[in-house]
Amino acid sequence: MKKKRVIIPLLIIGLLGYGVYWAFFDMNRLPKGELISEVSSPKGTYTLKAYVSNGGATTDYAVRGELNFNKENKKSKNIYWNYHEEKANIKWIDENTVLINGHELSVPNETFDFRR
Template identity: 65%
Template sequence: MKKIRIKTLRVIIIVGLACISIIGYGVYWALFDTNRLPKGEYLTEVTSPDGAYTLKAYRVNGGATTSFAIRGELVTNDQKGKSKTIYWNDHEDNATVKWIDSDTVHINGHTLNMPNEKFDFRTQ
């Protein structure tokens, strides 16, 4: 009888942890995943000094109830040409982009080290 209770408790804990993990990922995917952001209206693009990266800036219209936002997309200029969103900030309608060096970009007052650093106002 005691073995059955222990096995049942283990199953309940495992199922509970699996459910919590799935719900947690679902919340992240729905609210914080930068790859799901709207594309926006193209503003500008600036290539890094060594030509390894290009940062493309887009203005996203939030509609009648919210302000504009700026989305920055980093494109890797190799054979694969992968892109990912590295900058997302609301209450902005223009993008000022300047490369400090080959791996550091300055976007609207925020300095980011490439290729792994991101800025997202929702997580600040």
């Protein structure tokens, strides 16, 4: 009986916590936006596509960076999301390091999200 009193509230808190993450912080739920730039890595392993998203009258522009895997059959991945930006200055430093608007990321594992 005491286990039920502990497990059920923990389950509810866990589900609520995941719901908040899914609704507000999941990078897979970002708006698509309009393609503004596309740059391939030096050896062509990756292509980074940058999109600008217009949130309408209530929010400012934001830039989303999507990493595409050219040599592997993997789903593209959002690695960059920054608010108050309309342009994307993308420069590959080497095959696994990209600089996006001054933010250096080691791909494919690092991400930048202004909300965190």
